[in-house]
Amino acid sequence: MSTDAIVLLKNDHKEIKKTFNAFRKLGDGAHKEKGRLVKRMIELLTVHTYIENEVMYPRVRELLPEVEDDVLESYEEHHVADVLVMELSMMKPTDERFTAKTTVLIENVEHHIDEEEQEWFPEVRAGLSRKTLQELGAEMLQAKKKAPKKPSQPSALKKTIDAVIA
Ligand SMILES: [Fe+2]
Ligand SMILES: [Fe+2]
16 A cells, blocks of 8 residues: 555545535535544544644654645644634534534635645655655554544644744
8 A cells, every 4th residue: 555645644644624515505404414524533633733843743844844834834834724624623503603603614625735735745755755755654654543533632732833833
């Protein structure tokens, strides 16, 4: 099985987008299904952000200084998503702002995924060897095993906070 870092991350993106599209299809009400989907969305995003923050972003920044600005912008976008995810995780699907907040999260993350896939992952693909990308992917699979699944777990926020505030 390929452990190419970019392939792995794009597969995650596909899973994440599935929950977005399913959420959009739900009508008003549908609270139970909305709650279930948002819980799944939050888990996928928490794990994905963690492996990018822990492995992909710092290693790419170190190996490819020319994409550093993109990595820094991406950290900021993770931070915005983290805040929304944290707030959503404390809300009930019946809360007045639940759907609005989920919609804003979806819009933000879709924009972020597009920037990764269209703008700087191609530069990473061009700039790093296949072997390095395989190694990065293998490291991310390892990191996934200990990744937090809930935003309330301290390790979920730490790296982004370090990158954004430090
Ligand atoms: Fe990201
Ligand atoms: Fe990503």
